[in-house]
Amino acid sequence: MFDFSLVRYLPKDANIPFIKFRWIAMGISVLGIIVSIFLFSTRNLNYGIDFKGGTVLEFSIGADPQNELENIRILGNNLGFGGNVGLQSIARPADGTGKKPDDLRMSIPKQTAPEGAESDDQAQTDALNKAEAALAEAYPNFELMSTQVLGTKVSGELKKKGAMAVILALMMVLIYIWFRFEWQFGAGAVAALTHDVILTIGVFSFTALEFNLSIVAAILTIVGYSLNDTVIVYDRIRENLRKYKKKPLKEVLDLSINDTLSRTIMTSVTTLLALLALYIWGGVGLHGFAFAMIWGVLVGTYSSIFVAAPILLLLGVKRGGLQK
Amino acid sequence: MLHFSRVKIFFILGAVVLGLLFSLPNALSPSVRDNLPPPLPKGTLNLGLDLQGGAHFLLDVDVKDGVETKLKIESSDIRRSLRLERVRTSKIALNEAKDAVMVTFKSAADEEAGLPILQARSEPIDESQVGSGQTLDIEKVSEHRYKVRLTEDMVTAMTERTINQSIKVLRDRIDPNGTMELTLAKEGNDRILLQVPGADNEQVKIIEDRIKKTAKLSFHEVKVASAAVTNYCVQEDVCPPGTAAYLDDQRGYMLLIERPILTGSDLKRANPGLKQQTNAPIVNFTYNTAGANKFCDFTAEHVEEPFAIVLDGNIITAPNILSPICGGSGYIEGNFTNKSAKELSLLLNAGALPAKLRISYKTQVGPEMGKDSIRAGKVASMLGLVGVALFMWISYGLRFGTIANTALAINIVLIAGALSIMGATLTLPGIAGIILTIGMAVDANVLIFERIREEAALGRGPINAVDTGYRLSIAPILDANITTLIAALTLYFVGSGPIRGFAVTLAIGIVMSVFTAVVVARLMTSVWLRRARPKTLPI
Numbered sequence: 001m002f003d004f005s006l007v008r009y010l011p012k013d014a015n016i017p018f019i020k021f022r023w024i025a026m027g028i029s030v031l032g033i034i035v036s037i038f039l040f041s042t043r044n045l046n047y048g049i050d051f052k053g054g055t056v057l058e059f060s061i062g063a064d065p066q067n068e069l070e071n072i073r074i075l076g077n078n079l080g081f082g083g084n085v086g087l088q089s090i091a092r093p094a095d096g097t098g099k100k101p102d103d104l105r106m107s108i109p110k111q112t113a114p115e116g117a118e119s120d121d122q123a124q125t126d127a128l129n130k131a132e133a134a135l136a137e138a139y140p141n142f143e144l145m146s147t148q149v150l151g152t153k154v155s156g157e158l159k160k161k162g163a164m165a166v167i168l169a170l171m172m173v174l175i176y177i178w179f180r181f182e183w184q185f186g187a188g189a190v191a192a193l194t195h196d197v198i199l200t201i202g203v204f205s206f207t208a209l210e211f212n213l214s215i216v217a218a219i220l221t222i223v224g225y226s227l228n229d230t231v232i233v234y235d236r237i238r239e240n241l242r243k244y245k246k247k248p249l250k251e252v253l254d255l256s257i258n259d260t261l262s263r264t265i266m267t268s269v270t271t272l273l274a275l276l277a278l279y280i281w282g283g284v285g286l287h288g289f290a291f292a293m294i295w296g297v298l299v300g301t302y303s304s305i306f307v308a309a310p311i312l313l314l315l316g317v318k319r320g321g322l323q324k
Numbered sequence: 325m326l327h328f329s330r331v332k333i334f335f336i337l338g339a340v341v342l343g344l345l346f347s348l349p350n351a352l353s354p355s356v357r358d359n360l361p362p363p364l365p366k367g368t369l370n371l372g373l374d375l376q377g378g379a380h381f382l383l384d385v386d387v388k389d390g391v392e393t394k395l396k397i398e399s400s401d402i403r404r405s406l407r408l409e410r411v412r413t414s415k416i417a418l419n420e421a422k423d424a425v426m427v428t429f430k431s432a433a434d435e436e437a438g439l440p441i442l443q444a445r446s447e448p449i450d451e452s453q454v455g456s457g458q459t460l461d462i463e464k465v466s467e468h469r470y471k472v473r474l475t476e477d478m479v480t481a482m483t484e485r486t487i488n489q490s491i492k493v494l495r496d497r498i499d500p501n502g503t504m505e506l507t508l509a510k511e512g513n514d515r516i517l518l519q520v521p522g523a524d525n526e527q528v529k530i531i532e533d534r535i536k537k538t539a540k541l542s543f544h545e546v547k548v549a550s551a552a553v554t555n556y557c558v559q560e561d562v563c564p565p566g567t568a569a570y571l572d573d574q575r576g577y578m579l580l581i582e583r584p585i586l587t588g589s590d591l592k593r594a595n596p597g598l599k600q601q602t603n604a605p606i607v608n609f610t611y612n613t614a615g616a617n618k619f620c621d622f623t624a625e626h627v628e629e630p631f632a633i634v635l636d637g638n639i640i641t642a643p644n645i646l647s648p649i650c651g652g653s654g655y656i657e658g659n660f661t662n663k664s665a666k667e668l669s670l671l672l673n674a675g676a677l678p679a680k681l682r683i684s685y686k687t688q689v690g691p692e693m694g695k696d697s698i699r700a701g702k703v704a705s706m707l708g709l710v711g712v713a714l715f716m717w718i719s720y721g722l723r724f725g726t727i728a729n730t731a732l733a734i735n736i737v738l739i740a741g742a743l744s745i746m747g748a749t750l751t752l753p754g755i756a757g758i759i760l761t762i763g764m765a766v767d768a769n770v771l772i773f774e775r776i777r778e779e780a781a782l783g784r785g786p787i788n789a790v791d792t793g794y795r796l797s798i799a800p801i802l803d804a805n806i807t808t809l810i811a812a813l814t815l816y817f818v819g820s821g822p823i824r825g826f827a828v829t830l831a832i833g834i835v836m837s838v839f840t841a842v843v844v845a846r847l848m849t850s851v852w853l854r855r856a857r858p859k860t861l862p863i
Contacts, residue, residue, distance in 0.1 A: 005719060006719045006720075007720060007773075007777065008863065058693070121682045121683055121684045122682065122683075125683055143690075144688075145692065146687070146690055147686065148687040149683065149687075150685050151384075151685065153684055161818055161819070165815055168814050168818060169811045169814040169815070172814060173807050173810055176806065180803055214753050214823070214826075216823070217815060217819065217826050217827075220811050220814065221811070224808035224830075225764065227807045227808060228764075228767065232800050232804055235803055239796075263770050263771050263774040266766075267770050269715060270764075270766050270770070271767075273708060273715060274763030274764075275708075275759075275760065275763060276711075277705070277707040278759045278760070280704075280707075281704040281707055282700055282703075282704035283697050283699075283701070285374070285700075286700075286701075293760065
């Protein structure tokens, strides 16, 4: 029979002194956080229409648009939208019918309302119609694939709601872990999660990838994933603390991380496999999401080992409290 | 831990079979699906608008506009009831902000007589409900001067009523035949969600047009006034009491008595037609009984005088009354084309929108694009699944790899089944949620297998190791998944639209993966252990 299994070749008694590297790890994490906050406050995020308001239209001109990009850009800028229009070429996913010409995505900055109007919503719709008419006139084979129009009010609300979701989730998690473990564990988990969230926002600020609602969903999923990892490690720490009452905390932490290491690696690999498939074949719509998740899985795995565990050393764990 | 009673096995297998049954329709072609015998479920996943194409709107109800309209009526009613009791006022008009009626009495005596009348105008908002708030808030601002406002409760109640009415009107306007599977619902406090599956560009333009027109039709008495008076009213906003200036495209501004003789709600039915002599497009209409009587009385009293028909604030026609009109029907003529006459009839039949609606969010996805997304989602999930399955086989060998992968397959079937039962909507982020679940679902199995390996390494025999492994893994699996579930639920309650679809798939995925790993996979392992009685474990 095929009695081959790769896990048997993983070292059974891994004994990597993770805790020894805690100062280096802390240096890396703190540096990462500082850089992220710095990037966020100087460059901010490249907010998508969900959070910024404005108009996006995706269309094809029925021919290879690469030679026309510049003309379309000029056409868009001449429509007088106060600021430059964004133009992006988006590859259509392969569908077996041979190569289709790429679609284009034009984003029009948010329009302010004319004097006297109460809301700028109508101005966005007008801008969309204007751009559509101009494009249809210039390109007879123009075909509109999708449009999105968002006024200021809704986009502001979405931004607030997104931030609230992340903060609320963190608080609920803190309470749950506090309830199931000790407060030090709750604090450690939330520190690790906050670390992941900040670094994810940092990487989006650095790459200037579009930050939209699905990225907020990704961040919450990262929170969920990283938490999953952290809780597994914590659970083992709790078990080992009960088992080895005399062992120094430092050694218990190392032992627990090593005990769960093969599981950590296995799960990260399977999740990354699925996410890579999503990133490569999942189509443009999910690119940003898949990218954020891949980054989040890497950061989340790192943080459960190098942030969540060492923090317990910093906060100290009352071992008596765990002996139920 | 490894013993399963027959009852338990029955329920576990039952759950899996049910999941299969409910997810089955998704895999069948529509024709096969429709011919399934009755006890078999036919429900499939609904595709979200981002996958099947269509338009999605969020409409803001213009509460301010509604308040203004209500106050205008209120101010004219106040004027009438005060005049009826011979109370003298120097001015009754809306304030600058258009959020209150300002009433100024002539003298202290007038004030004393008028105040009770004013106060009597405020009524309970909902008479059937004890203790419900009043409609008006009356406040003295200076000598003989009162500010009449709608209470906050009233504005809330009005907004609610406006939204419900608007939804009804919109449905009649956009989908008069009831074939479009519209979603029209209240969202938040002052918003309406409108989804039109499969709408293309042209349809979206027509729909937008129908949303934007309030179609407020009213018939007014014309106040004959000199050009100077009219101009003063237009420019300085000081008009003869009870009148306002309206624009006529051909004749310029005219003064009309604000209180309408008839409104759109007095109409029974409108139809497009052609005028006999000229063949010009017109809109024919019939009044309801009350409307017919009102118009008959009015025209009898005002023969040889003009009256005006106003649509959305503009005069469309102002004919002279030649003789009393008592037939209960009439027509509107203006600069109509066949198309615009048809459109106006449709709007009049659906009724006027109680307040202006603004499109504050709009997305439209072409059907082609949705198909591309589904195709890409299918490819990505198949390849992700194959990758994960291969990796599990390589890592845990044939025996345990198969157990984990069977659990994974059952997991996916159960997710599809659960989503179909719930009638949940599959969105683009939802697809991402499923693919992500594929990656994360094996986690619980990995955790258990690793624990079993550990226990075996400590010298336990196979059965003991498997038993201990499962027992000790349950706590961390539950802790880890409950916390993730908390994140998913938060996402569901705070998120909106497609994000909710993602949260639902994620949450169901979490629950199902725990079930398949802790229960289904354990059953498989125990069956195998009892049959094979292995000396060592193949992991």
